[in-house]
Each structure stands twice: as C-alpha cells, then as structure tokens.
Amino acid sequence: MRSKIADYRVIEVVPPANDGARRYLCRPPERLGADEEPVLVTEISVDAAGWRPLTDLLVRLASAGSAHLVRLLEVGPDPDAGGGLYLASEASAGGGVADPATPLDGPGRLRALADAARGAHGMHEVGVAHGAIGPGSIVMSERGALLAPPPLGGPPGLVLRAGGWKDVVTVYPGLLRGEEPSRASDVWSLAATLHGLLSDRPLYRGMESDPPVTAIQRVIFARPDVDPSLPAGVAATIASCLESDPALRPATAAELADRLDATEMGG
Amino acid sequence: MIERVVVMPGPGTVIRYGGIVIWADPSASPALVSFLTQSARNLAASTRGGRQIADHIAEVLANRDPEPGVAFVVMGPSDHGWASLMHGPVQAWDGAQWLSPRPSPGWLQAILTPQPSVTVGRAGTPMPTLHPDSMLDFEAGVVPGAGFVLVPTPDRRLRTGRPADTGAAGAAEAAQAPAQAIPAAPAADEDEATELLSTAGVAPAAQPVAAAGVALAAQPDATAGVAPAAQPDAAAGVAPAAETDDTPGEAPATQVLPALGGARAAGPLAAGAGAAPESQPPPQGEPSPGLPPAVAGPGTLGSIDLRAVGAVPATPLPIGVGPDKPVAGAAMVAGVLCPRGHFNRPGTTACVRCSMAIPPGSADNVSGSRPPLGVLVADDGAVYRLDAGYLVGSDPVHDPTVSGGLARPLELPGDNVVASHAEIRLHGWDVTVIDRGSPGGTHLFEPGAGEWTRVKPFEQRRLRPGTHVAFAQRIVTFAAPWIAEDTPR
Ligand SMILES: [Zn+2]
Numbered sequence: 001m002r003s004k005i006a007d008y009r010v011i012e013v014v015p016p017a018n019d020g021a022r023r024y025l026c027r028p029p030e031r032l033g034a035d036e037e038p039v040l041v042t043e044i045s046v047d048a049a050g051w052r053p054l055t056d057l058l059v060r061l062a063s064a065g066s067a068h069l070v071r072l073l074e075v076g077p078d079p080d081a082g083g084g085l086y087l088a089s090e091a092s093a094g095g096g097v098a099d100p101a102t103p104l105d106g107p108g109r110l111r112a113l114a115d116a117a118r119g120a121h122g123m124h125e126v127g128v129a130h131g132a133i134g135p136g137s138i139v140m141s142e143r144g145a146l147l148a149p150p151p152l153g154g155p156p157g158l159v160l161r162a163g164g165w166k167d168v169v170t171v172y173p174g175l176l177r178g179e180e181p182s183r184a185s186d187v188w189s190l191a192a193t194l195h196g197l198l199s200d201r202p203l204y205r206g207m208e209s210d211p212p213v214t215a216i217q218r219v220i221f222a223r224p225d226v227d228p229s230l231p232a233g234v235a236a237t238i239a240s241c242l243e244s245d246p247a248l249r250p251a252t253a254a255e256l257a258d259r260l261d262a263t264e265m266g267g
Numbered sequence: 268m269i270e271r272v273v274v275m276p277g278p279g280t281v282i283r284y285g286g287i288v289i290w291a292d293p294s295a296s297p298a299l300v301s302f303l304t305q306s307a308r309n310l311a312a313s314t315r316g317g318r319q320i321a322d323h324i325a326e327v328l329a330n331r332d333p334e335p336g337v338a339f340v341v342m343g344p345s346d347h348g349w350a351s352l353m354h355g356p357v358q359a360w361d362g363a364q365w366l367s368p369r370p371s372p373g374w375l376q377a378i379l380t381p382q383p384s385v386t387v388g389r390a391g392t393p394m395p396t397l398h399p400d401s402m403l404d405f406e407a408g409v410v411p412g413a414g415f416v417l418v419p420t421p422d423r424r425l426r427t428g429r430p431a432d433t434g435a436a437g438a439a440e441a442a443q444a445p446a447q448a449i450p451a452a453p454a455a456d457e458d459e460a461t462e463l464l465s466t467a468g469v470a471p472a473a474q475p476v477a478a479a480g481v482a483l484a485a486q487p488d489a490t491a492g493v494a495p496a497a498q499p500d501a502a503a504g505v506a507p508a509a510e511t512d513d514t515p516g517e518a519p520a521t522q523v524l525p526a527l528g529g530a531r532a533a534g535p536l537a538a539g540a541g542a543a544p545e546s547q548p549p550p551q552g553e554p555s556p557g558l559p560p561a562v563a564g565p566g567t568l569g570s571i572d573l574r575a576v577g578a579v580p581a582t583p584l585p586i587g588v589g590p591d592k593p594v595a596g597a598a599m600v601a602g603v604l605c606p607r608g609h610f611n612r613p614g615t616t617a618c619v620r621c622s623m624a625i626p627p628g629s630a631d632n633v634s635g636s637r638p639p640l641g642v643l644v645a646d647d648g649a650v651y652r653l654d655a656g657y658l659v660g661s662d663p664v665h666d667p668t669v670s671g672g673l674a675r676p677l678e679l680p681g682d683n684v685v686a687s688h689a690e691i692r693l694h695g696w697d698v699t700v701i702d703r704g705s706p707g708g709t710h711l712f713e714p715g716a717g718e719w720t721r722v723k724p725f726e727q728r729r730l731r732p733g734t735h736v737a738f739a740q741r742i743v744t745f746a747a748p749w750i751a752e753d754t755p756r
Binding site: 073 | 572653
C-alpha cells in the first residue's frame with residue numbers, strides 16, 4: 001500500500017469502485033487548511049496528452065454551483081504513480097446510497113435520488129455529462145446525497161469496466177452503442193439507480209444471473225422492465241426516464257428532481 | 268498588447284494565450300507544461316497577467332524547485348512593461364541587452380522593455396533576427412518551438428523602465444546593440460531599460476534574495492514561523508503599490524490561476540483566483556500577531572486548487588441526447604437521416620439514437636461524419652467505444668501504430684497474447700479485424716456459427732455484430748446497434 005500520494009498521508013485504502021481507479025482515505029497536507037479532516041484521494045491514470053483536457057474538465061466541474069456534488073479540493077501530478085494525477089475530494093462519512101451509514105427509508109431514497117439529480121444538473125449546466133451514475137457514485141453526507149465526480153482518466157475509448165451485472169444495469173444503452181454520455185443518459189441512469197434502490201428485482205428480467213458480457217448485450221438489445229409492485233407514482237416517474245424516445249423523458253435532471261420531489265411513495 | 272508572436276522552429280514548446288507567452292524546453296515534464304498552459308489560459312485576459320504568473324511561480328520556486336534544470340520563460344503584460352520569469356538555461360534579448368539567470372540552475376524575474384521586440388530561447392543557441400515584414404504570427408495555443416519573438420504593440424514598446432537592480436545575485440549582463448541585429452554573445456553594460464526584479468540561486472539551498480516586491484515563500488524544511496520576515500503574505504503586503512494584485516472582490520470571475528501547490532494560501536495570486544486564504548493558527552511557540560497565515564510546506568508543482576475556482580466559461584449540455592456529436596477525425600460516410608436529424612447506417616429502419624422510424628428511401632445517401640460503430644466488450648468486462656480503431660495486444664502502447672496515433676491501445680494481457688496481436692479497424696460502416704501474424708492466432712465465433720474459425724494472418728475480416736473474437740485465449744465481443752444486412756437475427 002502507498003503511504004503517501006503527493007503530500008497526502010494515506011490512512012486507508014478505499015474499496016475499489018467499478019471504474020478501476022484506486023482510492024485512498026488520506027490526511028491532507030496542512031497547506032490545504034482543511035483541519036486535517038480526512039479527504040478522498042483518487043489516482044487518475046492519464047498520459048501527458050490527457051493532462052490538460054482532464055484538468056480543464058475538473059476546473060469546469062469545480063465551477064459547478066450545486067451543493068449536491070462531491071466537493072473537489074485539488075488536482076495535481078502524482079509522479080510516484082507513473083506520471084498520472086491525483087484528485088483530492090471531500091470524503092463523506094455517510095456511506096454510499098445503497099449502503100448508507102444511517103439507513104434510508106423509501107422516501108429517504110427518493111430524496112437522495114432527487115439530490116443526486118440536482119447534482120447531475122449542476123454538472124450538465126457546466127457542460128459535463130457524468131456517464132457512470134449508479135449506486136456507487138452517490139454518497140450520503142450532511143448536505144444530503146452527493147453525486148461523485150465522473151470516472152476520470154483510464155485508457156482511451158474505455159466506456160466502463162463491468163465487474164458484474166450490477167455495474168451494467170444502470171448504464172444507458174446508448175453508451176453501449178458507442179454514444180457519448182449526455183443529459184438524457186444521466187437521467188436514464190438516475191432512474192435505473194432509483195429502481196435498483198427500491199425494487200428487489202433487476203430492471204431487466206433475468207439479469208441477476210448474467211455474466212458481465214451477457215448483461216451488456218441485454219442492455220443493448222432488451223427493454224427495461226419496471227417492477228410493477230413499486231408504488232404507481234414512483235413507477236411512472238422511473239418509466240418516464242426510460243422511454244425509448246428521449247423526447248418523452250424528463251428533459252433535464254432538474255426536471256427529474258422536481259418530479260421526484262412531487263412523487264409519493266404511497267406508504 | 269501584442270502585435271504578434273513568431274515561433275522559432277526547433278525543440279521545445281511555445282504556449283500563447285492572450286497576453287501570456289511561454290517557452291519551455293523539451294525536458295519540461297508534461298505536468299509543468301500543463302501547468303504553464305493552464306496558467307496562461309486563465310490569465311490570458313489579465314492586463315497584468317505576466318506579473319501575476321511570474322510572481323506566482325517565483326513563490327513556488329522559493330519553496331522548492333522541482334525541475335531545476337529545465338529551461339522555461341513566462342512573459343506577459345504588467346503595469347510597467349513585460350513581466351517575465353526566466354528559469355534555468357534560457358536567454359532573452361530585449362533589443363538592448365541579454366538576460367539570463369545566473370547561476371543556472373536558478374531563476375530571474377525581470378520587467379522587460381522590448382526595443383522593439385524580445386527574443387527568447389535556450390541559453391547559448393543562436394537567435395534569429397526577426398524580419399520586419401514577416402507575416403508569421405502565433406495567436407493562441409500550444410505548439411512545438413525552440414523559442415519565440417514577441418512584438419508588442421507600439422504603446423508598450425517604448426516605455427522606459429527604472430534602473431536595474433543589478434545587486435541581486437549578480438544576474439544579467441547587458442549589451443548595447445543595433446535594434447535589428449542581435450549580438451552573438453552577451454556582454455556587460457550598466458545602462459539598461461530592462462528592470463531586474465530579483466534573482467535566486469538554486470532553491471532551496473540558496474537563500475532567496477527578495478527585491479522589488481517579489482513575494483518569497485518560506486523555506487520548506489524550516490518550520491513555518493522560523494523566518495517570519497520571509498512569510499509570503501508579509502512580502503506581498505510590502506510589495507510596491509504599483510504592482511499590487513487584485514483583491515478577491517475585484518478579481519474577474521474568469522481569472523482562475525491554478526495554484527501551485529503550497530503557494531495557494533500564500534500568494535496574492537491565490538487571492539486573485541477568488542479564494543481568500545484560510546486562516547491558520549500561528550506556528551506554535553511563535554506568537555506572531557498581525558502576521559498572515561504561513562505556508563506550511565511545499566505542494567507539488569502543477570497542482571491546482573479546485574476550491575479556488577470561480578465561474579469559468581462553459582457551455583451547458585444540449586437538452587436530451589442532443590444532436591450527433593461528430594467524432595474527431597472520423598471518416599465521411601453515406602447514410603440516412605432520421606426525422607430528428609440523427610445520422611444512421613443505410614438501411615436502418617429505426618433511428619439507433621432516438622428510435623424514430625426512418626421511412627425507406629427518406630433522406631437516403633446523405634454524407635456525414637461516421638458515428639461510433641458500437642463497442643468492444645472484453646471478457647474482463649471492459650467496454651471500449653468504437654469511434655476509432657484499436658491495436659489489441661499484451662503491450663500495444665509501444666507499437667508505432669499506437670504511438671503514431673493510428674490506433675488506440677487495447678491492452679489484453681494473457682497467455683499467448685503477443686505485444687501487438689491484431690488490429691481492429693473501422694472501414695466505412697464496417698468493423699474489421701486483422702491478425703498481425705500472431706503465433707496464438709485470432710479466431711472468430713460468428714453469430715449462428717457452430718465453431719471457431721481462425722483468421723488468416725494479415726487478412727482483413729469484417730466483423731458482424733455479436734461476433735466473438737479470440738485473441739489467443741482472450742475474448743472480445745463486438746456489439747453494435749446496427750444489424751448487418753446479412754446477419755441472421
Ligand atoms: Zn434519431
């Protein structure tokens with residue numbers, strides 16, 4: 001295990017997420033003036049040519065004015081990791097939305113997704129699509145749910161790394177056809193994530209026994225199937241985000257957030 | 268402010284955004300070049316961007332110089348001429364004198380008065396004479412180059428500076444020479460228009476020399492507070508009024524300077540970026556009332572404080588899936604348009620992007636930029652977008668096909684997968700595979716087929732959507748929204 005990333009002291013390694021990036025909980029250097037509060041440091045694998053687009057992207061993300069985004073602290077070169085970068089960001093003690101430190105009831109999960117949708121909208125307004133929204137990218141905090149930054153770096157052309165069907169079930173099918181992430185793809189993934197939090201069966205029938213490659217084929221060629229046992233209002237909101245015609249889906253993530261706010265769990 | 272910038276051919280990197288012009292030698296790390304580029308972009312519109320970037324870098328260098336041998340020069344406007352910071356073995360000729368940091372490695376901050384231009388490059392290299400009628404002009408971007416000639420607009424050219432402070436670490440030597448011809452070698456002269464602000468020797472061993480408003484940060488190993496006189500903000504506070512930097516409230520929102528590690532909370536520039544320095548308790552045992560916060564240690568050169576980012580120009584994403592986003596460098600192909608204008612493969616009956624029906628024969632054979640042709644799904648769950656070709660192998664990065672930019676690497680380590688095993692190419696609307704004569708071979712399992720078939724070496728084979736491709740023991744599946752005409756489904 002690394003003991004330092006730049007001048008951040010590693011406290012512990014964070015379990016890997018599906019983007020393949022290594023993350024560490026670190027004690028920040030004093031110069032950050034962050035009261036020694038632990039921060040999350042992510043290794044970003046990027047070659048020299050990718051440095052500037054990536055820092056540009058992070059600067060734009062940092063300029064997004066949403067309280068429901070994980071706060072970005074610093075990006076810098078990580079010479080001990082082969083010339084890549086590190087990203088220091090706010091560490092949230094509240095756990096992931098699917099595994100929160102304080103259990104969430106149904107309305108709490110709706111609210112968390114509405115928060116994450118507002119975070120996504122903030123990103124979209126500065127020209128960034130997330131492209132990998134799922135339960136692993138939404139964390140709980142004192143400010144409600146926060147959307148984590150999108151996957152950064154990695155080999156050119158990589159769309160995602162699927163370790164299992166759960167990494168695939170929230171992916172917008174267009175991304176698996178080669179499309180770039182968009183507002184619509186993030187809205188889709190938010191709804192698919194909500195479905196996963198509220199229902200005990202996958203959004204695509206039979207997917208729970210799929211190996212990753214089969215799950216990917218299923219997302220490309222099958223239609224999602226919203227659990228009919230969900231409260232009608234929630235099911236309708238989710239289904240509206242999964243329309244095959246994007247014109248019928250909420251136009252923006254903010255619109256989805258508003259709809260979620262107005263949605264009753266119906267007990 | 269700048270009439271034009273002429274790039275000198277040769278090794279190195281020339282960066283220009285707005286009033287900021289930078290040269291770095293080829294040994295500069297990507298992080299350094301990226302930092303310099305980012306800083307230039309962020310300060311492009313500032314009327315004193317040169318002073319801001321030079322001061323900022325000087326502060327960081329005073330803490331620690333991560334790349335002491337690297338030659339680079341940053342230059343840009345300030346209130347009194349062209350502020351510059353020269354680092355390492357560089358030379359600048361302002362029409363009247365040579366400037367070069369001594370000793371080298373070391374650096375030099377100076378206000379230059381181009382007479383009428385300033386020429387910058389590696390120390391000891393011959394400098395070209397700028398032809399007065401040259402049409403060459405570099406407006407913005409990052410390009411290769413061994414140096415540059417900066418020609419300011421006349422109002423900046425003839426300004427006279429203050430007498431030089433040559434007492435600082437014995438820095439520059441000057442030479443009187445005709446304005447259009449550059450002397451072959453630097454020679455000494457006292458009478459110079461260009462003003463030296465400070466020089467410093469090797470950091471951090473040498474004691475930095477503070478002069479004329481340069482904010483010098485504390486030495487990294489000395490614990491903060493040992494040398495209160497060298498506290499950066501204190502230094503900034505006594506800087507000449509003429510060159511004081513923007514206060515947070517006055518800073519234009521778009522002026523984001525990436526903070527260089529430890530200097531963030533220290534320098535006036537960090538304040539210029541819109542973030543007030545956070546208060547820190549005074550160092551223990553050193554009650555220093557009235558002293559500004561100390562720099563506790565060096566950061567890493569090239570780090571950007573994302574908390575200091577204000578509003579930056581950004582275009583919101585289009586609503587919905589948006590229009591087709593052309594793939595950079597994609598081939599032009601013939602296709603059909605859906606009623607919403609998405610470009611599809613000929614013969615498609617429902618738009619792959621929005622599922623709108625495409626009536627047969629409608630807007631047929633429009634030419635357009637080829638969209639992504641699907642994805643490759645590797646057996647480890649990695650999904651790669653087919654908007655470019657790939658070289659598949661256990662070590663494809665070092666193949667000239669990849670290093671030359673003709674294909675992306677798709678790294679697939681495994682027994683019998685050779686370094687450059689096979690290529691995936693895009694051909695019109697088709698995706699093809701070509702085995703590179705690998706010992707383990709490349710095999711296809713096509714939809715509806717009952718067995719694997721080996722691809723002949725160097726034979727180009729079209730992949731039908733759903734085909735599994737085995738590179739030795741590793742399997743990659745081609746998935747596409749397009750259903751090939753002859754694909755049974
Ligand atoms: Zn369409």
